Amino acid sequence: MKDITVRVFRFDPENDEKPHFQTYSASVSDGARVLHALHAIHNEHDPTLSYRYCCGSGQCGSCAVRVNGEPVLACMEEARDGMTVEPLDLPIVKDLVVDMGPYLDSLHALVPAPEFRMPTPDEVEEIKPLRSCIECLACVSACPALKVIDFAGPTAMRQELRLQLDPRDQQDRVTEAVGEGLFTCTSCQACWKVCPKDIQLPGKAIEKLRALANKKGLTLPRHQDVAQLVKETGRSVVRTETSFLEQIPEVLEPYGEVKGTVGFFVGCMYNQRLPQTALDAMEVLRRNGIRVIIPKEQVCCGSPLIRTGQVDFLDTLKRRNIDAFVFRNIDTVLTMCAGCGSTLKHDYKTPFKVMDINEVLTKYGIEPPARLPLKATYHDPCHLLRGQGIKNQPRELITQVVDLIEMPAICCGSGGGVKSGVPDEAAALGEKRREEIKKTGADIVISSCPFCEYHIRDHSDIPVKNVTTVLLEGYREKDRKAKEQKPC
Amino acid sequence: MRSDDVLLCHVLVIGSGGAGVRAAIEASQYGETLLVSKTIAGKGGCTTMAEGGYNAVLRTADSCDIHFEDTMKGGARLNDRDLVQILVKEAPERMNDLLKWGAVFDVTTECEVAQRPFGGQRFPRTCYAGDRTGHEMMMTLIDRLDSTGVGVHNEITIIDLLKDGDTVCGAAALDRKGELVLIKADSTVIATGGGTKVYDISTNSSSGTGDGYAIGYRAGAELIDMEQVQFHPTGAVYPYDARGRLVTEAVRGEGGVLKNSLGERFMSAYDPERMELSTRDVVARAIATEILEGRGTTHAGVYLDVTHLPRSQIETRLPVMLEQFLKFGVDIRNEPMEVAPTAHHIMGGLRITTQCETTIPGLYACGEVTGGVHGANRLGGNALADTQVFGKRAGEAAGKAGKKTVCIDDAQVDTIRSTVDNYMKGDTNPSHVIRSLQTAMWEGAGIFRTAPDLEKTLGIISHLSTIRLKAASPENLAECCIVRNMLLTASLIVRGALLRKESRGAHVRKDVTQAWDPSSSPYRHTYLSDRREGIETGVWE
Structure with missing residues (x-):
C-alpha cells in the first residue's frame, strides 16, 4: 500500500455556487488505477464523492474523467501521486459525473434495409475498427470544434461511417454526416490521442467520410478550388511574393564543418506565403552545420487534399515528391511545416527518413544563441504535437533563447481545411487562442507550423514567430554583442 | 407516463444487460414498456464485458442434439431439460435477430458467422466478434432499443418489487438523488444479471450485486440451485486491484495453454482428453489445486501462454486481452499471462417456466438471474445465448399477459420508505460491510466447501445483516439497499450450498463422500423461498 495525494473536482450544481477542488490523501495498492483511488476516497474519506463506473476493465466507457487535463478511463489509467481529477468537459451532474445521456441518444442507429445481406469479410474488417468504440465520450470532451460550432462530434462521425459501410443499413449516412458538420473537423487529432481504444478518428473516419462525400459531389466549393489550384500549379496556395524556391540555390553549404546533410521539403505555405520564415530557417541550419539540398521540382505534399477527402490526384503528387529526393540520393528529408511533415510521415511510403526541423536541430545540437529579453509562449501545432509526437524538441530550442510560459495545447482552427471552408469556426477557435495567449502575459508567440503562424497572426495581440526565426534573432544578438566587445 | 408520482406502464423491465434490453425490445410490441437501469443502459451489466462468444448451432455438421448434450453434460445434468431444449433450438434464431439488426460478428470467407471452439463442446459453435462479443451485442441491442418506443430510465435503482396481494404490480426505486420512485406495471421482468460481487475476487461489473435474487426472494419468489457459482478458471491475479478481471476462455479457445510454475501442462493430470478446453468447473479446480499444492506462480496463479501463436492471431482475435495486459506491462505476444480462478457466474437463480414466469404472478425473469438453464456448470458461450433466447421469451410473455387492475399497497410503500429512511440514521459505512462480506464469502463459500466453513460464513453474513448501514447523503441510499441485497444473495448461496450434500458441477463439498456421478445423483434442484x-x-431420466 502507498499513500497518494489526489486533487478532486467537487461540484453539486444544486447546492454549490461554483466548483471547488478538494485534496485527499488516499491509501492505494501498487498498480492501482485512478478508479481505485476514487474508491479509496469514497470508502474511507468521503462517501458523498460522486463518480461513475461499471465494468472496471476498460470495456463499458462509464468512467472517463480528466486526469491532469487529459481525458482517460479511470479504470485503466494508473493512479499517480499529485494527480488532479476532473470531470469530462460535458454538462456536470455532480462532481465527476457528467450527463452522457443526450450525447449518447444523439448517435444514429442502424435502420435495417429491406433486403438483408451479410457483410463480406472485407466489409467486416473495414467496420470492426470503428466498432470497438465504447462511447466513453473522451473524444467529445477533447474536441475543440464542437465547442465553437454545430458539430455532432468525433464519435458521431465514427458511427456514421460505420453505418455507411454496412450493407444492412439503408440510409445515406454521408449526406447526413455533412449536415452534422463533417467539414468542421480541423483534423487536430485530439480525439484520436485521447481515445482509449486508439480509434484513429480523423484519418480512419472523418477523412474517409469526406472522401465519400467527394464522390457524391458534396465537397465544399472552397476546397474544390484548392484541389483545382493544386492540379494546375502544383501548389495549394496562390503565390503573393517571390517564392522561397525562386530565391535560393539548390544546395546550401553550412558556414562551418558539415555535421549532416538533408533534403528540404518546403511546403506550399512557406514557399508561397511565408518565404522569409523558411529563409530564416536555412540560416539557422547553415549556422549549425547542416547542408541543405533543395530540389526545385517538389510540389504540394497533398495534405490539403487528403484532409478534405479529395484523393484522386494524390498519387501523382506523391510520386513527384518522392522522385525529387530519390533522384538526389537523399536519405533524410527535413520538413518545417508540421502538416507536410505529418503527411510525409504517415500518408507516404518514403524510401527516405523524414524529420521535422525541431528534431534535426535537437539531434545535432545547436550553437547557443544569445538570450533575448523576452517572455514567450509556445503554440503546439496539432500536426507536430499529435501528428508527429514532437513536444519537447521545440521547447528545448526555445528555452535556449527566451523564457517560456506554457499554455494549453489546443487547436488554433487553421487545419483540416477549416480556415478556407468554415472561416467563422476558424476565427472562433483563433479567438480562443487569443484568450489563452493573453493569460500567459507573454511578449511573443512562438510556433512551428506555417498554418498556425499565419492564422494566429490574425488572432493575437502580440507578434507570432517561428522557432527558427527566434533562434536566428538570438544569433544576430549574439553577433551584435560580439561585435560590440571587439576592440576597434 | 406519470400519475400522482407513479410511473405507469404495461411491462416494466428491470436491468439493462443483454437479457433486459432484449426483453424490453420484445415487450414493446405489446404495450408501453419501461426499462429501468441502475447504470446507463448499454454500459451496465456483464453482457458488455462478455468477451468470448455466443453458442449457436449454425452448421449442418453440428446439431441441436449435440449442443443439448454438451450443455447437459457440462451442467452435470442439473439443468432443466425443457429450458435447455429451448436454449439450443432458439439460439440460432436469436443470432439471426442480432445480425438483422446490424451486429458485426466475425465472418468466414463464405460470409457465414465464424465459430471457434470453447470448453466442453464437441463442435466449434461459439460465434464471436473478436474478444468483444458481448460489447458488439450490446451496441446492436441498444441501437435496436432506440428504434422502439421503450422508455429508458437510467441510473435508477430498483429496491423492491411492489405487490398487490400475491401479484407483483411494479417496483419501488430510488433515483440518483435518493428520491423514491414508484412504478406500476401489469407485468414485471427481472433481468438484473448475476451477483458474484459478493466474492472478494470476481469478474463482475459493479452491477453484479445480486439485486434480482434478493428482491425476487423478498417478494416471495422461489430460487433454485443458488449454491452453483461458477468460478471462471482464468482471472487476472495482479496488480491487486485488477485481481479477478476476466481473462476470456477465448484465449484457450484460440490455443492458449496452461502451465504451472514447473512448466508442466498440468491439465493432462485432470482431463487428458479435453485438456485446457475442459469445462470451467474442472479447469478452475485444476488451477486451484496446482496453486494450493505449491506449484503456482509468485503471484499465486498459473501461467496461461499464447506466445506460440502467430502474433497476428493474438492481435485480431484477442485485441482486448492484448490491450488490457499491455496496460499492466505484460505483452502477451511475448510472455505468459498469470491467472487464477475468479467468481464469475451464478448458475442458480429464480425458478422459471419455459415462458419465463417465476413462481409468483406478474413476475417474469430472464438471463443470469434465473436458474435451471445451466445446471451445475455453465458452458462458455451459453450465457450470451441465454440472454437473447430467454430475454425474448420473457418480453413476449410479459407483453402478452393481460392488463391488470392492481393497486399499489400503501402499507408496503410505507415500509419501504421507513427502511430507506433508517439508512439516514445508521452508523456503519456500507463499503466496510461489503469488504467483510466479500472476504467471508471467498474464504468460506469458494471453490472448495465444507459444512463447518459454510455454517461459519452464514454466521458472519447474519451478523453483517444486523449492522445498521449509514447513508452519508440521500444519494447514498441506493448503495445501502444494494448492500442489503448483496447480504441476502450471499446467504442464499450459502444456504443452497449447505442443502446440497454432494459435489456436483461447480459445487464441491469436500466433507461429503458420494458414490454417484451426475447421471445417477439422487438429488435435483435445491430450492429456497x-x-x-x-x-x-x-434420479432424472
Whole structure:
C-alpha cells in the first residue's frame, strides 16, 4: 500500500455556487488505477464523492474523467501521486459525473434495409475498427470544434461511417454526416490521442467520410478550388511574393564543418506565403552545420487534399515528391511545416527518413544563441504535437533563447481545411487562442507550423514567430554583442 | 407516463444487460414498456464485458442434439431439460435477430458467422466478434432499443418489487438523488444479471450485486440451485486491484495453454482428453489445486501462454486481452499471462417456466438471474445465448399477459420508505460491510466447501445483516439497499450450498463422500423461498 495525494473536482450544481477542488490523501495498492483511488476516497474519506463506473476493465466507457487535463478511463489509467481529477468537459451532474445521456441518444442507429445481406469479410474488417468504440465520450470532451460550432462530434462521425459501410443499413449516412458538420473537423487529432481504444478518428473516419462525400459531389466549393489550384500549379496556395524556391540555390553549404546533410521539403505555405520564415530557417541550419539540398521540382505534399477527402490526384503528387529526393540520393528529408511533415510521415511510403526541423536541430545540437529579453509562449501545432509526437524538441530550442510560459495545447482552427471552408469556426477557435495567449502575459508567440503562424497572426495581440526565426534573432544578438566587445 | 408520482406502464423491465434490453425490445410490441437501469443502459451489466462468444448451432455438421448434450453434460445434468431444449433450438434464431439488426460478428470467407471452439463442446459453435462479443451485442441491442418506443430510465435503482396481494404490480426505486420512485406495471421482468460481487475476487461489473435474487426472494419468489457459482478458471491475479478481471476462455479457445510454475501442462493430470478446453468447473479446480499444492506462480496463479501463436492471431482475435495486459506491462505476444480462478457466474437463480414466469404472478425473469438453464456448470458461450433466447421469451410473455387492475399497497410503500429512511440514521459505512462480506464469502463459500466453513460464513453474513448501514447523503441510499441485497444473495448461496450434500458441477463439498456421478445423483434442484427450502430428490431420466 502507498499513500497518494489526489486533487478532486467537487461540484453539486444544486447546492454549490461554483466548483471547488478538494485534496485527499488516499491509501492505494501498487498498480492501482485512478478508479481505485476514487474508491479509496469514497470508502474511507468521503462517501458523498460522486463518480461513475461499471465494468472496471476498460470495456463499458462509464468512467472517463480528466486526469491532469487529459481525458482517460479511470479504470485503466494508473493512479499517480499529485494527480488532479476532473470531470469530462460535458454538462456536470455532480462532481465527476457528467450527463452522457443526450450525447449518447444523439448517435444514429442502424435502420435495417429491406433486403438483408451479410457483410463480406472485407466489409467486416473495414467496420470492426470503428466498432470497438465504447462511447466513453473522451473524444467529445477533447474536441475543440464542437465547442465553437454545430458539430455532432468525433464519435458521431465514427458511427456514421460505420453505418455507411454496412450493407444492412439503408440510409445515406454521408449526406447526413455533412449536415452534422463533417467539414468542421480541423483534423487536430485530439480525439484520436485521447481515445482509449486508439480509434484513429480523423484519418480512419472523418477523412474517409469526406472522401465519400467527394464522390457524391458534396465537397465544399472552397476546397474544390484548392484541389483545382493544386492540379494546375502544383501548389495549394496562390503565390503573393517571390517564392522561397525562386530565391535560393539548390544546395546550401553550412558556414562551418558539415555535421549532416538533408533534403528540404518546403511546403506550399512557406514557399508561397511565408518565404522569409523558411529563409530564416536555412540560416539557422547553415549556422549549425547542416547542408541543405533543395530540389526545385517538389510540389504540394497533398495534405490539403487528403484532409478534405479529395484523393484522386494524390498519387501523382506523391510520386513527384518522392522522385525529387530519390533522384538526389537523399536519405533524410527535413520538413518545417508540421502538416507536410505529418503527411510525409504517415500518408507516404518514403524510401527516405523524414524529420521535422525541431528534431534535426535537437539531434545535432545547436550553437547557443544569445538570450533575448523576452517572455514567450509556445503554440503546439496539432500536426507536430499529435501528428508527429514532437513536444519537447521545440521547447528545448526555445528555452535556449527566451523564457517560456506554457499554455494549453489546443487547436488554433487553421487545419483540416477549416480556415478556407468554415472561416467563422476558424476565427472562433483563433479567438480562443487569443484568450489563452493573453493569460500567459507573454511578449511573443512562438510556433512551428506555417498554418498556425499565419492564422494566429490574425488572432493575437502580440507578434507570432517561428522557432527558427527566434533562434536566428538570438544569433544576430549574439553577433551584435560580439561585435560590440571587439576592440576597434 | 406519470400519475400522482407513479410511473405507469404495461411491462416494466428491470436491468439493462443483454437479457433486459432484449426483453424490453420484445415487450414493446405489446404495450408501453419501461426499462429501468441502475447504470446507463448499454454500459451496465456483464453482457458488455462478455468477451468470448455466443453458442449457436449454425452448421449442418453440428446439431441441436449435440449442443443439448454438451450443455447437459457440462451442467452435470442439473439443468432443466425443457429450458435447455429451448436454449439450443432458439439460439440460432436469436443470432439471426442480432445480425438483422446490424451486429458485426466475425465472418468466414463464405460470409457465414465464424465459430471457434470453447470448453466442453464437441463442435466449434461459439460465434464471436473478436474478444468483444458481448460489447458488439450490446451496441446492436441498444441501437435496436432506440428504434422502439421503450422508455429508458437510467441510473435508477430498483429496491423492491411492489405487490398487490400475491401479484407483483411494479417496483419501488430510488433515483440518483435518493428520491423514491414508484412504478406500476401489469407485468414485471427481472433481468438484473448475476451477483458474484459478493466474492472478494470476481469478474463482475459493479452491477453484479445480486439485486434480482434478493428482491425476487423478498417478494416471495422461489430460487433454485443458488449454491452453483461458477468460478471462471482464468482471472487476472495482479496488480491487486485488477485481481479477478476476466481473462476470456477465448484465449484457450484460440490455443492458449496452461502451465504451472514447473512448466508442466498440468491439465493432462485432470482431463487428458479435453485438456485446457475442459469445462470451467474442472479447469478452475485444476488451477486451484496446482496453486494450493505449491506449484503456482509468485503471484499465486498459473501461467496461461499464447506466445506460440502467430502474433497476428493474438492481435485480431484477442485485441482486448492484448490491450488490457499491455496496460499492466505484460505483452502477451511475448510472455505468459498469470491467472487464477475468479467468481464469475451464478448458475442458480429464480425458478422459471419455459415462458419465463417465476413462481409468483406478474413476475417474469430472464438471463443470469434465473436458474435451471445451466445446471451445475455453465458452458462458455451459453450465457450470451441465454440472454437473447430467454430475454425474448420473457418480453413476449410479459407483453402478452393481460392488463391488470392492481393497486399499489400503501402499507408496503410505507415500509419501504421507513427502511430507506433508517439508512439516514445508521452508523456503519456500507463499503466496510461489503469488504467483510466479500472476504467471508471467498474464504468460506469458494471453490472448495465444507459444512463447518459454510455454517461459519452464514454466521458472519447474519451478523453483517444486523449492522445498521449509514447513508452519508440521500444519494447514498441506493448503495445501502444494494448492500442489503448483496447480504441476502450471499446467504442464499450459502444456504443452497449447505442443502446440497454432494459435489456436483461447480459445487464441491469436500466433507461429503458420494458414490454417484451426475447421471445417477439422487438429488435435483435445491430450492429456497421465504416459505420453504430443501432439495428435490429422485434420479432424472
